[in-house]
Amino acid sequence: MSSETSTSHGIAALKAESTGSALTPGQLVWRRFRKHHMALGGGIGITLLLLFIIIGTIFTPLEKANSVDLKARLSPPSGEHWLGTDSTGRDGFSRVVYGGQISLIVGMLAVIIEISVGTLIGGVAAYYSGWVDAILMRFTEAMLSIPSLFLLIVLGKYLGKDIQTIEVFGLSFSGSVGIVILVIGLTSWMYLARIVRANVLSLKEMDYISAAKSLGASNSRIFFSHLVPNTLGIIIVSATLGLAGAILSEAYVSFLGLGVQPPTASWGNMLTSAQSFIQRGAWWMWVFPSMFIIFTILAINLMGDGMRDAFDPHSSRHM
Amino acid sequence: MWTYLARRLIQAIFTLLIITVLCFILTRLSADPMAQYATNPNMSVADRAALRARLGLDDPLPVQYFRWLGMAVQGELGRSFFSKQPVATMIAQRLPLTLVLMVTAEICTLTVALTLGIISAVKQYSFLDNLITAFSFIGYSMPIFFIALGLILIFAVKFKQMGWPYMPTGADIWDPKNLGELARHMVLPVSALVIITTANYSRFVRSSILEVLGMDYVRTARAKGLTERAVLYKHALRNAALPFVTIVGLDIPYLLGGALVTESVFAWPGMGRLFWEYAQRGDFPVVLGVLLIVSSAVVFFTIITDIVYTFVDPRIRLS
Numbered sequence: 211m212s213s214e215t216s217t218s219h220g221i222a223a224l225k226a227e228s229t230g231s232a233l234t235p236g237q238l239v240w241r242r243f244r245k246h247h248m249a250l251g252g253g254i255g256i257t258l259l260l261l262f263i264i265i266g267t268i269f270t271p272l273e274k275a276n277s278v279d280l281k282a283r284l285s286p287p288s289g290e291h292w293l294g295t296d297s298t299g300r301d302g303f304s305r306v307v308y309g310g311q312i313s314l315i316v317g318m319l320a321v322i323i324e325i326s327v328g329t330l331i332g333g334v335a336a337y338y339s340g341w342v343d344a345i346l347m348r349f350t351e352a353m354l355s356i357p358s359l360f361l362l363i364v365l366g367k368y369l370g371k372d373i374q375t376i377e378v379f380g381l382s383f384s385g386s387v388g389i390v391i392l393v394i395g396l397t398s399w400m401y402l403a404r405i406v407r408a409n410v411l412s413l414k415e416m417d418y419i420s421a422a423k424s425l426g427a428s429n430s431r432i433f434f435s436h437l438v439p440n441t442l443g444i445i446i447v448s449a450t451l452g453l454a455g456a457i458l459s460e461a462y463v464s465f466l467g468l469g470v471q472p473p474t475a476s477w478g479n480m481l482t483s484a485q486s487f488i489q490r491g492a493w494w495m496w497v498f499p500s501m502f503i504i505f506t507i508l509a510i511n512l513m514g515d516g517m518r519d520a521f522d523p524h525s526s527r528h529m
Numbered sequence: 530m531w532t533y534l535a536r537r538l539i540q541a542i543f544t545l546l547i548i549t550v551l552c553f554i555l556t557r558l559s560a561d562p563m564a565q566y567a568t569n570p571n572m573s574v575a576d577r578a579a580l581r582a583r584l585g586l587d588d589p590l591p592v593q594y595f596r597w598l599g600m601a602v603q604g605e606l607g608r609s610f611f612s613k614q615p616v617a618t619m620i621a622q623r624l625p626l627t628l629v630l631m632v633t634a635e636i637c638t639l640t641v642a643l644t645l646g647i648i649s650a651v652k653q654y655s656f657l658d659n660l661i662t663a664f665s666f667i668g669y670s671m672p673i674f675f676i677a678l679g680l681i682l683i684f685a686v687k688f689k690q691m692g693w694p695y696m697p698t699g700a701d702i703w704d705p706k707n708l709g710e711l712a713r714h715m716v717l718p719v720s721a722l723v724i725i726t727t728a729n730y731s732r733f734v735r736s737s738i739l740e741v742l743g744m745d746y747v748r749t750a751r752a753k754g755l756t757e758r759a760v761l762y763k764h765a766l767r768n769a770a771l772p773f774v775t776i777v778g779l780d781i782p783y784l785l786g787g788a789l790v791t792e793s794v795f796a797w798p799g800m801g802r803l804f805w806e807y808a809q810r811g812d813f814p815v816v817l818g819v820l821l822i823v824s825s826a827v828v829f830f831t832i833i834t835d836i837v838y839t840f841v842d843p844r845i846r847l848s
Contacts, residue, residue: 348540352547355827357786360820363808364552367559454670461672462790466805481674485794488682491690496682500675507670 239443242520249516255509259502263314266307274304276473287494294494297483300473306498309475313503316391316476317457321449323395324402324456329438329445331399332406336414337433347407354400362459366393366468386471394459402448409441443521450514454507461503477503534836541828548828549601552820553594560811601821607814609807616818619803626705627787627799630715634722635784639777642727646734651761653739661731668728677721677794684717705798718795722788733776738769771842778834782826786819 233241243249278298287294293302335346353361369389413419414437422432457477463469464478465485472479477499484495581587585596600607606616645665649658680696688695696717697703703710741747742765750760787801796802800819807815839845 348544349547351540351544351828352551352824355544355548355824355831356552356820357783357823357827359789360786360804360823363789363805364555364559364816364820367808367811368555371559458670458672462674465672465674465790466793481678485674485678488678489686491682491686493682496675496678500672500678504667504671504675508667511666511670 239517239520243516246516246519248512249520252509252512252514252516255505256513259310259506259509260314263307263310266303267311270301270304270307274301276300276308276475286492293498294492296480296495297487297492300475302480302494302498305475305480306477306502309477309480309499310502310506312387312470312474312476313457313460313478314506316387316394316460316470317453319391320394320398320456320459321452323391324399324452325445325449327396328399328402328448329406329441332403333410333433333437333441335403336407336410337429337437343407346403350400350403353397358397358459359462361397362393362463363466363468365397366390366463369393370468386469387474390460390463390469393463394456398452398455398459402445402452405444405448406441409444410437413437413440447514447518447521450510450517454510454514457503457510458507534832537832537835541832544828545825548824549598549821550594552817552824553597554590556808556813556816556820557590557593559813597817606818606821609812609815611807611810611812611815616814619815620800620818620822623787623798623800623803624785626797627792627801628784629711630718630792630797630799631722631784631787633715634719634726634788635777635780637719637723638726638730641723642730642734645727645731647738647761647766649731649735650738650742658735662735665728665732668724669732671725671728672790673721673725673788674790674794676724677718677791680717680721681794714795714797718788718791718797721791721795730773730776734769734773737772738765741765741769744768771838774841775834775838778830778837782823782830785826786823 278300279295287302293306295301296305331346331350335343335350356364366389369392370386419432419436422436427436460469460476461478461481464476465481467479467482470476470479480499481496484492484499488496585593588596597607604617606620608615609619612619645661649661652658684696686695697714703714705711747760747764750764751757755763785800786804787797787799789801789805791797792799792802793805800823804816804819807819
């Protein structure tokens with residue numbers, strides 16, 4: 211019974227899509243995404259979070275996030291310190307705002323690395339096949355076989371040997387931020403590489419690729435203007451879900467003390483000290499950064515799920 | 530079948546070689562294993578140089594790698610720089626405790642996840658299903674240390690303050706050979722692991738049961754008048770369990786590596802914590818030993834899972 215209603219629903223959806231003027235692929239994707247309420251909720255959540263992080267900077271200057279005030283250390287949430295203070299008296303609210311910026315920036319840049327490396331390795335392996343494919347895929351498999359947190363730590367220790375302070379736009383960041391981005395990006399591209407490889411392998415057999423070849427298109431032209439655009443849907447979805455993974459990885463690495471180094475705040479390293487002070491009942495140090503992490507990851511995951519359905523042309527049945 | 534197996538094994542050995550090269554370079558170069566002697570007043574600079582030379586730390590990197598590999602294939606993983614013990618002994622000491630923790634957690638997770646997944650699928654879109662789905666989405670977006678610290682705060686710190694029977698935080702000294710102590714110390718870490726992993730598994734169980742319930746043979750079973758119970762347990766569940774076998778099979782090797790973060794937070798003396806403690810010290814023989822064992826397990830369990838799958842699902846043929 212339930213399968214029957216869903217089929218008739220599917221036919222109705224198909225009719226809705228076929229009537230009226232022809233829609234571009236982008237409009238089709240947006241139409242399917244819009245009907246996905248959870249995904250839309252996720253998108254709204256992300257927007258609210260971004261607004262909070264950006265508007266929050268107007269209310270609290272960066273100095274407040276990093277300034278030590280030992281007299282006010284470990285104070286619970288109050289009118290002065292909305293989210294309490296940490297073990298050196300730094301204001302929790304300001305650190306959540308600025309830490310959120312760092313966590314999101316780390317996540318986004320790490321995903322850019324992940325996408326570039328994954329697409330390149332997966333695409334090259336599939337396109338050239340033969341021994342290039344064999345070597346690249348064994349390398350991918352090797353990286354996948356090392357448990358991810360172990361790999362993050364080993365690479366983090368390797369790249370984190372000498373950390374310098376970097377200056378960007380007059381703000382100084384601990385160089386650890388750059389290292390964390392590299393570490394997360396370089397340890398997360400493997401699934402994407404496999405997906406891109408499988409997709410390119412099937413696309414390669416399509417007629418329009420042979421047509422492009424017979425017209426004398428170069429390898430790089432076929433790769434970048436035919437193969438990559440056709441895998442773009444998959445890449446966008448992976449990037450979205452990858453962002454959630456990258457933010458979570460940042461939290462794990464920083465929690466272990468290998469990530470973003472204080473005084474620069476990140477949601478992960480705010481929790482490092484929470485670990486030692488939770489025994490004294492400093493619940494606010496644990497609850498607020500965690501809530502922001504969970505909210506962000508949840509919103510991104512919901513949005514990613516919706517996008518996966520939206521980009522899949524066969525999925526109108528589930529709408 | 531046999532040619533398939535032979536090809537997979539050759540690939541696996543190749544993958545393992547790449548893993549060892551990668552891990553050796555990263556761990557050997559990430560820190561100076563002699564750094565701990567730098568502050569030792571009884572050791573002169575000349576002594577240290579002599580020790581370095583004797584341990585072969587000055588040899589070219591490829592020489593060091595092949596010496597390590599040659600020993601490792603004979604089961605000799607070298608000695609820790611810090612504890613002076615053979616790495617194999619150290620791992621053998623930690624492995625049982627990790628397995629006790631992880632296997633208990635895995636069994637509890639499977640029980641809870643199957644129960645929740647079945648309820649969710651059978652009562653699709655009911656209030657209970659929505660509740661379970663919401664919880665699994667949130668759990669899926671949570672870093673495990675959030676749960677771990679929360680459990681400590683509530684059941685160890687707050688309960689103690691209230692004068693209620695409380696759980697140990699893990700920071701105390703206890704004897705793992707005493708079964709009562711072991712069980713008491715296991716409650717919180719196992720709960721943390723179960724909550725996080727269940728979120729992941731139950732979503733999977735739900736969707737695979739729902740997929741099977743839409744199949745023709747389930748409709749046939751219902752049409753010939755079988756009870757809903759027989760349809761569910763005799764027809765649907767068996768087939769829905771198939772993809773689940775893969776998921777669990779692929780997770781088994783990770784049980785060996787332990788749960789790095791959980792073990793650290795609860796001070797559980799397992800493999801994950803061994804790895805983390807010695808990674809911080811730059812003690813590369815220990816770190817490499819753990820990495821080698823866990824990654825080999827991952828590589829070989831992948832092959833075993835593939836083979837087992839052909840037995841449980843006759844539709845799949847290896848080629």
